[in-house]
Amino acid sequence: MASTETGVWDRLERLLDFPVDFPIKVMGRNVEGFAQQVVDLVLAHQPDFDPARVEMRASSGGQWISLTVLVRVSSRTQLEALYKDLAGHPLIKVVL
Numbered sequence: 001m002a003s004t005e006t007g008v009w010d011r012l013e014r015l016l017d018f019p020v021d022f023p024i025k026v027m028g029r030n031v032e033g034f035a036q037q038v039v040d041l042v043l044a045h046q047p048d049f050d051p052a053r054v055e056m057r058a059s060s061g062g063q064w065i066s067l068t069v070l071v072r073v074s075s076r077t078q079l080e081a082l083y084k085d086l087a088g089h090p091l092i093k094v095v096l
Contacts, residue, residue, distance in 0.1 A: 019074040026086055027094040030058055030065040034091055038067050041089060045082045046071055 016022070026038050039051045053070040073079045086095045 013076040016076075018076070019072055021070055022073050022079060024069045024071060024082070024086070025066060025094075025096040026069060026092055027064060027066045027096075028092045030063055031091065034065055035067055037089065037091060038069065038086070041085050042069055042071060042082065045078060045085070046073070 028034055035054065035056060039049070039054060042049050049071060055068040057066050058064070059066075071082065073082070083095055086092055
């Protein structure tokens with residue numbers, strides 16, 4: 001992990017009071033199964049995640065989709081691991 005990335009996580013950890021509800025925006029191509037794959041990844045990190053806590057928006061042209069996933073995270077480690085898995089998924093282009 002780059003030191004800049006570590007610094008961002010350090011600052012974020014100081015701002016958050018765990019456990020916390022944390023919104024994560026995930027963007028990718030609007031393909032069948034995209035939302036379910038994102039939900040499945042989140043469930044792997046948070047088994048009690050409620051898929052109703054996902055907001056979905058398609059781009060004006062319909063080629064892209066963004067999901068805002070509200071997750072309850074208990075630690076920086078859990079949040080970092082979720083971000084890493086989401087960012088490494090081949091269908092996901094951006095994680096914010």
